[in-house]
Amino acid sequence: MEHRFEQLTPHILLMHAEHETDRPVLAAILGRERTLLMDGGNSPAHARLFQEELARRGLRQPDLMALTHWHWDHSFGMSAWKVPVMAHEAAADTLAGLSGLDWSDECLDRLVASQTISDASRKHICLEYGEQREIRIVPPDIVFTDRLTVHLGGVSCELVHVGGDHSPDSCILYVKEDKTLFLGDALGPAVYGGPRRYNGARFLRLLETVYAYEADWFVESHGVPMNRREFTADLAPWEQLARLACIHGSDRERMIAGMRDYLGAEEVPADLLEGVEYFIAGAGI
Template identity: 35%
Template sequence: MEQKLVTLSDRITYLTPVARTDRPILMTITGEKHTLLIDAGNSVAHAELFMKKLKEAGKSLPDMLVLTHWHWDHILGLPAFQIPSISTEDTKNEMEKMVHYKWDDTSLDERVKTGEEIEFCAKAIKEEFKGNRNIHVSLPTITFENELTLDLGGVTCVLKQVGGDHSPDGLVVYVKEDKLVFLADSIAPNLYAPNWRYTSEKTRILLNNLDEFDAETYVISHWQPVAKEVIKTEITLLRTLCDLVEKYQGKKDMITKALENKYERELTNEELDNVTYFVNGYEDALDY
């Protein structure tokens, strides 16, 4: 599938994602003085493709970048860039653990066995890099805690660490003038747990942080930009499940029934999956 360059506004351009090799959206925000790149890509090839398409379209090239979280598909393109790179302190700490990783099939498969990696990601890495595994983990040059504001020249980008189950180190990028939030993968469940899961505690922290932004558009890394109404529906579901999983003490049938009564219909497959993820999180917490 060919990746396309999309112009979202005069300031915002992004490259569409690819599911097969787990390439997320890469996006640039351009002000009068600077252009910020959000995420480095899942490989140098991914990063170089975006740069090539920007040049061909006559778009501004980035002179700084921000990493949304430590997962491989957002960071392994970093060596392609010789510009300042920004992350949370927690993201850098997680990336430091990866510096000495080996990336051959045997090493990947071993990390899957130990739980350091998951089968889905190992398969995507093998597909993205095929036989060429000259992978180098570069570290960000600038780190911060909690929140950092960048003035790109007439464009304000707020980088905020929001937590959540998917990757607690993660941040979102709020483009104030465009009322846009780059969510990255922040609202996804924890995929590295033995069973995919959400926890009420971390979900509430995430959603409370997202409430701070006055936004009309939200960008989900492995999907597309979506309207506020779409995210409001998802957030309402997550908040409701936070309450129900606690009220019914992780009992899946009772949670499902309560949610069906609330919606006055049968649940969709996605809603049923989310019920399962919250039940998994509740049960895992009991094991500690």
């Protein structure tokens, strides 16, 4: 596949997201003394592709890993790296609860039934691993509650817990010298435990936190890197949806009318209409 890897900034090599089996972005932040890896990948096979690319380019392999949140697509490749992993305490707790499972079809059925994972996750896990699912969950080594700063030599990273609807353990990773903010999936809707949902007030708080960073690059784990202008433009209608949700609660008609006014259009695009449903589902949570 072309364009799989990209040197985004002087210290950052990233591997782009691949949607077929829900592989998120992986990134190596390369300092003079150490390399930090953002997320472990969705499988050892995913991890190996990035390891091979680092080797091909003669770059230092990761010395440690920062996990943005516990979700399978970010954590199931962890065992392939054999480096200390930094993770939020809630991520560590959830991963501890998942270790020792056999990941058979019955096991996946149970996890879907208990809403620990979604049907979409089950489908992607089966696609990524096939029939022989040898999945080994590794417990994180360095567990924190609020934030951690990591110096890599000439470049430093801040790992900050932000929470949010997608997953309460969500962290973002800011690479200061390269003005790059990795968002993980923090800005995504809740995907487990019911329909997709957003809480308006929580989403606005999170956006405020994110915009406070003087970042030039914003990288969401299942998207492409965006500069500040692109990122702001991408999020503006969602910010408006969140504001409308705060005013109108779960009044669908008023939210849609508000979006028509905001867009100056007769029709609200399908993705934003879906967004209205997410905010209605998340109004009371």
